[in-house]
Amino acid sequence: MKGHIRERTTGSWAIILDRRDDETGKRKRKWHSFKGTKREAQKECARLITSMQGGDYVEPAKETLAQFLDRWLEHIRSQVSPRSHERYTEIARKNLVPLLGGAVLTKLRPEQISAAYGKALVSGRRDGTGGLAPRTVHHMHRILRQALGQAVKWSILARNPADAVDPPKVERQKMRALDATESAILFAHFRPTRVFVPVVLGVLCGLRRGEVTALKWRLVDWTTGHLEIVESTEQTRKGTRSKETKSGRARRVALPSFALEELRTHRVRQAEELLKLGVRATTDDYVYAQADGAPVQPNSLTHEFTRILARSTGLPRIRFHDLRHSHATQMLAGGVHPKIAQERLGHSSIAITLDLYSHVLPGMQEDAAAKVDAALRAAIGKAAG
Structure with a gap:
């Protein structure tokens, strides 16, 4: 197998490949056009020769x-x-x-x-x-x-x-966040169902769907009241698999007392349910699981959440992921520093948090301005007195 290049015009080359027909022994030539420098043409010629020798050669002029x-x-x-x-x-x-x-x-x-x-x-x-x-x-x-x-x-x-080519312009999808009153109504609606704990983890901790379905009891620290978010689950056509979190890093999330209480109650109820089936609860069990302790697929959580939500009359039709948005919005609106919000949500940088929830920040800026103004006026008044 041999090959060489020939310049046609400035920056335009012909790559000629010589090979022998395996049956007749006659010499065959393949011509390729190439635009670029001489060095680039030489490299392309070498690549084509290697491709031919390896049996995976496809004529570029014919490949669709x-x-x-x-x-x-x-x-x-x-x-x-x-x-x-x-x-x-x-x-x-x-x-x-x-x-x-x-x-x-x-x-x-x-x-x-x-x-x-x-x-x-x-x-x-x-x-x-x-x-x-x-x-x-x-x-x-x-x-x-x-x-x-x-x-x-x-x-x-x-x-x-x-x-x-410029792709079509895509408008940013509007997120729907629940306020505290709507969250309370949501909790009341889901409390009798198996999806109640995932809803609590979404609204009060900002967990993603895959993080909820991957959470195990050994990752709940009852002493300090924290969750360790170390992995997520992903659903494919071949089944459900574990993977690292979206940011690629584990994070530690402090549990509000309400969430901690509900998890304790749920843990007892789940252990009793498993005991009826002759199964002993362990710390390696999933927090959100099927009746027999088997894990729940992420898509199944979405479908069940949507089905139960549809039965309500006073709640907006939101996605499970909007519970995470609700947690972020309520934190920022309550004056929580964006850096803390970033850490709880597991964003890879604070820029992502600020970009996603910029609509909440104007109110925070007004509040900050009012506090600075009040402090300054108090200082001026004290100095004048």
Whole structure:
């Protein structure tokens, strides 16, 4: 196997690969066009020779975007979580491929991508009932841009055509937070159900859904009244798996006395329930579990919460994740320092906390201004006297 390059015009090269036909022994030549520097052309020639020798050679001029996305999805499998890989695969094969999959990878143009996004917004739903949401098309763009960026790293493309395309504007999703009165009504509504403790952990501790389903009794410190949040659970098509928290770090959350009391009551009730089944409770049991102690899938918690909430008449229709927003909003509105809120919520930086809950801060600023003003006037009055 041999190969060499030949300059056509400035910055444009022909890569010629020589190989022998295994059956006839005759020499065959493969020509590739390449744009870039001489050094880059030499590196691409070496890459193509290695690819041929390894048996995974695909002529760039013939490889479609659909074929490349399959290769890319396999490449990133070990770099993302199983749930993220499932999501990437779904968007790539069900949204991108029907619109752009037949395009030859090396000939894909920004205007083609832009037109595909426009079509997706108007008629992109697979059931034929209309267009996709701007947020979904934005996810499509993010995945396509990442995939084509890899094609550039592999020297298949000289530049990323998705870089020249602007995705549709996505309005920030409005969060719905409960105030203290609504939280009290929520507790009363859920108290007779198995979802009561997850609701308490969401409203009073700000736990995420996966953190609730991963919490075990050994992580509850009864002496100090703290929770150790060390992992989360993630649901995939292959089942539920444990993973690290979203920020990648464990955190310690102080329990309000109300939450601590409810957890003690729940612990006793759960132990009695297990004892009736002939099972002895241990510290390795899940705090929120099925009647036999088995763990609950995150999606099941969401479905049960939504089902029970629908039976109420005086509560807004919120998501389980909005309980976390309620905790954050009530903390900040009550004057808790944003740094403390960040630590309780498990955000990787205080900037995330401030950005998400900036709508709460104006009231805090007014309160701070009033306190500074009062302190200054008192000092002035004292000095004058």
